[in-house]
Amino acid sequence: MEKRRKMRSDKKRDVKPTIEDNLKECIFRLSYITHTPVKDVVASICKQGMRTKSVIDEISNYFIREYQFRNTYYIGDTNKKSLQRVVLDSPVRVTTRLDQNTYLEIRSLAYALDVTPTRSIAILLEFSVKNIDVVDSFVRNYLKDEMDHRRMKELQEVFSFIKKNNPSENEISWFAFLSTILDDVKESAFNIKDVVGNWLDKHTKK
Structure with missing residues (x-):
């Protein structure tokens, strides 16, 4: 009997979220000033956004199902409309690679929002880039390293x-x-x- 291959915890998953062009420009600017590849900027912002309560608080306004962030439980509202089919004015795609743990967290967020994981990444990016604490943390950590x-x-x-x-x-x-x-x-x-x-x-x- 053939054994099922075990999923590596450090395995990266390619994702290509569709975002607004102005959000892409902001991400590209972050990439430029920090000499960091765009895919790594996107991954870092996603990870930091998932850890920032103020970001999750903002996104929670669109939760359809329940979601837990540390010791906080958010109750969804099934009467809310999903953000899955929101029409973007100037849609563009960005590419990133997420580690397995981050992707699993993204899937939980997607479930609460009733959207696909790729769409939830786009939503997470939008709210994270608007959050001064998330972006400042990214820039400040870069400077400390350099x-x-x-x-x-x-x-x-x-x-x-x-x-x-x-x-x-x-x-x-x-x-x-x-x-x-x-x-x-x-x-x-x-x-x-x-x-x-x-x-x-x-x-x-x-």
Whole structure:
């Protein structure tokens, strides 16, 4: 008798969610400023979104079936209309690869929303990219990996100063902050450590 092959827990699954073009542009911008492949940006944002309660709280407004997030239980409403067939204005596809555990979590979310797993990824991306905590966590973790401790501390101090003295009602994010720094460079290829280091030297000289 032939044995059934065991599914590897680290096996990746290819998925191609359809999203709005403006959401794709935001993801591509994140990819550019962090030198991270688009498929990895999408995967990271999905994973972080699944762990962020404020994101799940927003999505829960569309739950048709029950869903559990840690110790929180959401009760669905079967009278709600599924988001499966929502017509997008400018639909485009993005490709990513999700690990098995994340995909299983996505399937649970899809069940609560009464949509396909691929559609639930698109919904998750939409709400996650709009969430400043999710995007900031992604950008900040990237910078911590790329910058040495001293430079990262200097950057944090400048960011905190700008945020504290921000005259606008709009909240300053790490995404916007890093984008502004890179816009000054105007080069397609750059070394983030050098760029940020030079920017700090230029703008923090006494």
